[in-house]
Amino acid sequence: xxxSKDELKAAILEKALTGPKAQLYVKDFYACDPEAGPxxxxxxxxxxxxxxxxxxxxxxxxxxxxxxxxxKDEEHR
Amino acid sequence: xxxxxxxxxDELEKGPWPSFVTDLKRQAEKKxxxxxxxxxxxxxxxxKITHWKHGGIVGVFGYGGGIVGRYSDVPDKFPGVAHFxxxxxxxxxxxxxxxxxxxxxxxxxxKYGSGMTNMHGSTGDLVLLGTTTPNLEPLFYDxxxxxxxxxxxxxxxxxxxxxxxxxxxxxxGCYDTQDLCHTLTMHYQDEIHRPAFPxxxxxxxxxxxxxxxxxxxxxxxAVIGTWRDDIRIDQAAVKxxxxxxxxxxxxxxxxxxxxxxxxxxxxxxLCPTECMWMEGDTLKIDNSECTRCMHCINxxxxxxxxxxKQGATICVGAKAPILDGAQFATMTIPFLxxxxxxxxxxxxxxxxxxxxxxxxxxKNRERVGETIQRVGLPTFLKVxxxxxxxxxxxxxxxxxxxxxxxxxxxxxxxxxxREFRKRNAQ
Numbered sequence: 001x002x003x004s005k006d007e008l009k010a011a012i013l014e015k016a017l018t019g020p021k022a023q024l025y026v027k028d029f030y031a032c033d034p035e036a037g038p039x040x041x042x043x044x045x046x047x048x049x050x051x052x053x054x055x056x057x058x059x060x061x062x063x064x065x066x067x068x069x070x071x072k073d074e075e076h077r
Numbered sequence: 078x079x080x081x082x083x084x085x086x087d088e089l090e091k092g093p094w095p096s097f098v099t100d101l102k103r104q105a106e107k108k109x110x111x112x113x114x115x116x117x118x119x120x121x122x123x124x125k126i127t128h129w130k131h132g133g134i135v136g137v138f139g140y141g142g143g144i145v146g147r148y149s150d151v152p153d154k155f156p157g158v159a160h161f162x163x164x165x166x167x168x169x170x171x172x173x174x175x176x177x178x179x180x181x182x183x184x185x186x187x188k189y190g191s192g193m194t195n196m197h198g199s200t201g202d203l204v205l206l207g208t209t210t211p212n213l214e215p216l217f218y219d220x221x222x223x224x225x226x227x228x229x230x231x232x233x234x235x236x237x238x239x240x241x242x243x244x245x246x247x248x249x250g251c252y253d254t255q256d257l258c259h260t261l262t263m264h265y266q267d268e269i270h271r272p273a274f275p276x277x278x279x280x281x282x283x284x285x286x287x288x289x290x291x292x293x294x295x296x297x298x299a300v301i302g303t304w305r306d307d308i309r310i311d312q313a314a315v316k317x318x319x320x321x322x323x324x325x326x327x328x329x330x331x332x333x334x335x336x337x338x339x340x341x342x343x344x345x346x347l348c349p350t351e352c353m354w355m356e357g358d359t360l361k362i363d364n365s366e367c368t369r370c371m372h373c374i375n376x377x378x379x380x381x382x383x384x385x386k387q388g389a390t391i392c393v394g395a396k397a398p399i400l401d402g403a404q405f406a407t408m409t410i411p412f413l414x415x416x417x418x419x420x421x422x423x424x425x426x427x428x429x430x431x432x433x434x435x436x437x438x439x440k441n442r443e444r445v446g447e448t449i450q451r452v453g454l455p456t457f458l459k460v461x462x463x464x465x466x467x468x469x470x471x472x473x474x475x476x477x478x479x480x481x482x483x484x485x486x487x488x489x490x491x492x493x494x495r496e497f498r499k500r501n502a503q
Contacts, residue, residue, distance in 0.1 A: 025441045026233070027275060038436035039273075046271045050139055056232070056272065059132035060145035060163075062442055063232030063272035071134055 081116030110157030143228025250284030251302030304384035394446025
């Protein structure tokens with residue numbers, strides 16, 4: 001892992017806030033630190049959800065991540 | 078909420094079978110939003126299109142699974158089902174619960190939801206159908222604090238693990254399915270409640286090859302009980318079956334007169350590997366050819382039992398027919414000892430080897446069985462550090478090329494091309 005956990009979280013949040021897609025798969029965050037393991041990336045993204053900075057978006061079969069306020073419910077589409 | 082005219086749905090009440098329409102009408106007397114379910118389903122039948130939308134940010138704090146957001150796309154017509162989220166509850170192992178527990182869950186659902194349930198979902202969860210976003214957190218609080226019950230899995234998570242009745246009621250259980258299921262459920266709480274994978278991942282545990290929870294057909298990781306020594310035979314009981322002293326199949330299928338029990342016709346000739354025969358009145362089995370189909374044991378349970386050296390076969394990669402057709406799990410590890418004393422460390426090691434690889438290599442929305450199909454079984458076996466066996470091969474090869482790895486070839490792939498050309502002119 002080249003980045004520290006806090007740096008990885010910051011990179012993930014940056015991508016979620018400024019990337020072209022509002023909703024991202026966990027694999028989309030792997031590029032934030034190519035040396036980090038998939039579990040490290042997953043844990044960092046899940047920490048951001050616990051901190052209230054990101055949301056889980058789930059179709060029921062697939063789960064994606066979104067920066068707080070960027071994803072929409074089907075109710076609002 | 079008003080009643081809606083439902084002439085198409087009413088047709089479904091006319092048969093001799095139980096009808097969900099009748100159930101919904103009865104429930105609507107207590108929960109008027111059920112009238113709107115009927116109205117919306119009637120409209121879908123008429124329009125020949127669903128009027129449900131699914132997905133969203135619904136959930137309870139800290140959990141990424143267990144709640145499936147569902148909305149009506151005609152909320153003005155049917156406001157009672159504008160939000161109609163599904164809640165999945167983790168069932169107890171083998172679905173053993175008291176009637177008091179079921180009443181408590183139903184009462185909770187009458188309080189916070191529509192009262193409609195689905196017992197059980199295909200992963201085994203108790204499925205509660207229809208609640209609103211504001212009700213989710215209070216429901217979760219009561220569920221966890223008063224009922225000591227947790228949500229199940231949904232989304233790209235480890236789904237709620239499921240097991241057969243196992244040794245609680247079945248003498249063929251080759252390991253304690255309930256304990257393994259419960260232990261792994263507790264061990265992998267983070268993976269059940271928060272997304273971790275490219276797509277869903279299911280565990281199922283069957284105590285014997287009868288596979289009562291359809292692990293081989295439905296789960297990404299199937300643990301199916303088996304034995305590695307010989308089927309135990311009670312020759313006196315075999316003679317008893319032949320004489321008609323015991324009912325075959327433990328009395329099942331006895332509603333019809335099938336005639337006198339015929340061991341040749343009903344057991345020996347039906348053995349898929351033809352590994353059984355009679356020598357006089359003694360039953361013989363070539364156990365090296367047995368494929369664990371369980372037929373002989375099912376027909377003569379007093380005479381035949383699984384062997385004593387018990388454990389499980391690990392099969393990987395089944396899925397239902399969503400993308401590329403239904404797929405059975407592939408036998409990966411023929412025999413694994415299931416050891417409670419090590420807290421199932423051997424099983425956990427296999428699971429995490431699969432996860433580490435699939436999380437890296439699997440594409441988004443690709444089940445592990447599809448990843449194996451894409452990269453090929455030889456690659457997967459190499460990842461799993463399993464030596465290929467004849468049983469891993471589906472059919473004789475039709476491709477004449479053999480691809481060798483460098484370490485499998487004496488001297489490797491290094492060669493002096495000039496030396497080669499001296500002997501093999503262009």
